Amino acid sequence: MPVEEFVAGWISGALGLVLGHPFDTVKVRLQTQTTYRGIFDCVVKTYRHESLLGFFKGMSFPIASIAVVNSVLFGVYSNTLLALTATSHQERRAQPPSYAHVFLAGCTGGFVQVYCLAPFDLIKVRLQNQTEPRARPGSPPPRYRGPVHCAVSICQEEGPRGLFRGAWALMLRDTPTLGIYFVTYEWLCRQSTPEGQSPSSASVLVAGGFAGIVSWAVATPLDVIKSRMQMAGLKHRVYRGVLDCMASSVRQEGLGVFFRGLTINSARAFPVNAVTFLSYEYLLRWWG
Numbered sequence: 001m002p003v004e005e006f007v008a009g010w011i012s013g014a015l016g017l018v019l020g021h022p023f024d025t026v027k028v029r030l031q032t033q034t035t036y037r038g039i040f041d042c043v044v045k046t047y048r049h050e051s052l053l054g055f056f057k058g059m060s061f062p063i064a065s066i067a068v069v070n071s072v073l074f075g076v077y078s079n080t081l082l083a084l085t086a087t088s089h090q091e092r093r094a095q096p097p098s099y100a101h102v103f104l105a106g107c108t109g110g111f112v113q114v115y116c117l118a119p120f121d122l123i124k125v126r127l128q129n130q131t132e133p134r135a136r137p138g139s140p141p142p143r144y145r146g147p148v149h150c151a152v153s154i155c156q157e158e159g160p161r162g163l164f165r166g167a168w169a170l171m172l173r174d175t176p177t178l179g180i181y182f183v184t185y186e187w188l189c190r191q192s193t194p195e196g197q198s199p200s201s202a203s204v205l206v207a208g209g210f211a212g213i214v215s216w217a218v219a220t221p222l223d224v225i226k227s228r229m230q231m232a233g234l235k236h237r238v239y240r241g242v243l244d245c246m247a248s249s250v251r252q253e254g255l256g257v258f259f260r261g262l263t264i265n266s267a268r269a270f271p272v273n274a275v276t277f278l279s280y281e282y283l284l285r286w287w288g
């Protein structure tokens with residue numbers, strides 16, 4: 001099994017993550033809290049209360065976890081394509097796989113990475129939702145002192161299964177949308193590249209950026225539900241499942257709830273995924 005795809009997936013994911021984390025914090029807050037009037041209001045309040053550091057809350061853990069999550073996603077995707085089409089990454093430019101194979105491999109990568117992503121994503125969302133400024137003498141400490149304290153507290157207060165809160169919604173979000181992600185990327189690369197050649201850097205950037213936007217646009221409704229289910233344990237609010245969370249969110253806030261964070265998700269998705277795909281392609285060409 002070729003391992004370069006796993007390593008390239010890790011490095012490219014980490015680069016994209018640092019670039020996108022401030023957008024991600026604003027998105028999570030808009031999706032789970034009702035105190036903000038919009039993106040601008042959330043950015044201003046976060047900056048005033050928590051300084052620039054507020055936008056980077058909960059980032060250390062994803063940086064560590066992206067090593068596992070993105071390498072599993074890209075590694076499983078590429079190795080599934082290898083199993084389906086008997087072509088390596090380098091051979092696929094001359095013999096492009098069918099879109100059905102790309103979709104199937106993307107869905108497989110998305111499905112498998114959920115098992116690694118679920119606990120890391122839960123901890124990230126809990127930490128991003130802590131709006132207290134950095135600890136000052138005399139002020140009450142935030143509920144979670146950091147990622148490890150957060151993981152231990154969740155295990156103690158909600159049981160070890162609590163670490164997988166929202167995992168069903170995450171699986172429903174990621175399995176089909178990662179199929180769409182890789183199909184969009186492949187399709188756009190092929191449109192802008194003469195047959196048999198490797199796509200240029202500009203093609204990879206644009207195709208990666210749009211693959212991010214399209215897949216996140218489709219993923220946003222389940223992303224909202226996933227984030228709410230992840231926060232539910234903390235608020236001692238229990239949803240009976242994904243459908244119950246959907247129904248109760250729509251009842252209270254209308255259908256618009258499914259599009260919370262769509263703009264910021266799309267704004268984040270372009271640079272993050274442009275950089276992710278560019279570094280992934282370059283690392284593999286460099287090693288190939």
Ligand SMILES: CN(C)C(=N)NCCC[C@H](N)C(=O)O
Nearest residue numbers: 174177181215216219269272
């Ligand atoms: C729509 N979904 C779930 C995705 N496209 N997932 C792939 C993640 C790529 C990148 N790390 C990101 O966070 O955008």
